[in-house]
Amino acid sequence: MSRYEPPVTNPREPISLAIRDVSKWYPIRDPATGAIGRLDVLASITQEVARGRFVSVIGPSGCGKSTLLEIVAGLREPSGGEITVLGQRVTGPHPLLAVVFQEDSTLPWRTVLENVELGLEVRGVPRPQRRATSEQIVDLVGLAGFERAYPSELSGGMRQRVAIARALALEPEVLLMDEPFGALDQQTRIYIGSELLEIWERTRKTVLFITHDMGEAVFLSDEVWVMTHRPGRIKAVVPIDLPRPRDADMLTSPRFHELTAQLWSELAPEAKLALSSNASEL
Ligand code: ADP
Numbered sequence: 001m002s003r004y005e006p007p008v009t010n011p012r013e014p015i016s017l018a019i020r021d022v023s024k025w026y027p028i029r030d031p032a033t034g035a036i037g038r039l040d041v042l043a044s045i046t047q048e049v050a051r052g053r054f055v056s057v058i059g060p061s062g063c064g065k066s067t068l069l070e071i072v073a074g075l076r077e078p079s080g081g082e083i084t085v086l087g088q089r090v091t092g093p094h095p096l097l098a099v100v101f102q103e104d105s106t107l108p109w110r111t112v113l114e115n116v117e118l119g120l121e122v123r124g125v126p127r128p129q130r131r132a133t134s135e136q137i138v139d140l141v142g143l144a145g146f147e148r149a150y151p152s153e154l155s156g157g158m159r160q161r162v163a164i165a166r167a168l169a170l171e172p173e174v175l176l177m178d179e180p181f182g183a184l185d186q187q188t189r190i191y192i193g194s195e196l197l198e199i200w201e202r203t204r205k206t207v208l209f210i211t212h213d214m215g216e217a218v219f220l221s222d223e224v225w226v227m228t229h230r231p232g233r234i235k236a237v238v239p240i241d242l243p244r245p246r247d248a249d250m251l252t253s254p255r256f257h258e259l260t261a262q263l264w265s266e267l268a269p270e271a272k273l274a275l276s277s278n279a280s281e282l
């Protein structure tokens with residue numbers, strides 16, 4: 001089996017992902033009066049991600065993190081603004097983008113290899129080619145030997161690796177991850193986070209990673225965007241200068257704690273606002 005080679009990067013296109021003036025509102029019905037109003041969820045978000053960067057987005061619950069990711073993925077239309085990937089406008093699901101969701105998205109009746117092949121199958125890639133690509137990616141994510149196993153025979157962490165492999169098999173420019181380890185216990189989360197970093201070191205994909213976990217954001221990222229309470233804006237971009245490659249021992253380092261504290265100082269007032277507003281909506 002040949003080794004997986006990440007696609008060659010083009011230095012003339014250093015910006016992978018651009019988010020320009022993106023806003024989103026949803027129509028909502030006032031339960032008391034029946035009048036239709038609007039809920040402003042995202043307000044004029046403009047950010048760029050350079051090729052190969054690992055960026056996390058953190059913010060209080062309900063601030064629009066998932067909405068932002070779905071808009072970037074082309075799964076939801078923004079109310080205003082635009083998304084481009086390598087300069088190409090995103091108007092729907094785009095071949096340069098792949099998404100890994102929080103919930104276990106493996107299909108229980110398909111083997112690991114068949115699960116990894118799924119996206120390529122949907123794209124109409126011929127069987128021998130999709131099998132060869134999937135075998136390489138299964139190896140890359142450390143699941144060699146489990147090709148013929150079914151999801152029920154795997155741990156939750158391994159199933160998420162299958163979901164990551166399925167996304168990587170599409171050879172995306174940008175990997176979009178929406179709380180992919182949210183359903184896992186904390187220890188598993190730390191280890192699968194380290195594994196994700198190993199995979200990322202090998203592929204150097206651009207990653208946009210949604211999380212509500214500050215430690216996870218610091219451990220994984222090159223920079224963290226902190227969002228405000230709804231309507232979500234980016235209130236701070238915190239560069240993470242922990243050296244790479246990283247391992248779980250860094251979680252006890254003084255710099256890790258300083259960076260986590262810095263994130264919390266930005267996030268705490270927003271979390272408080274979100275709590276009081278959610279309470280008043282109950
Ligand atoms: P987060 O991921 O930060 O928790 P979301 O993006 O899931 O936030 O949601 C942001 C806000 O938008 C929430 O208040 C949510 O209730 C609201 N929302 C999400 N989808 C819809 C929809 N289809 N219609 C109306 N409101 C929505």
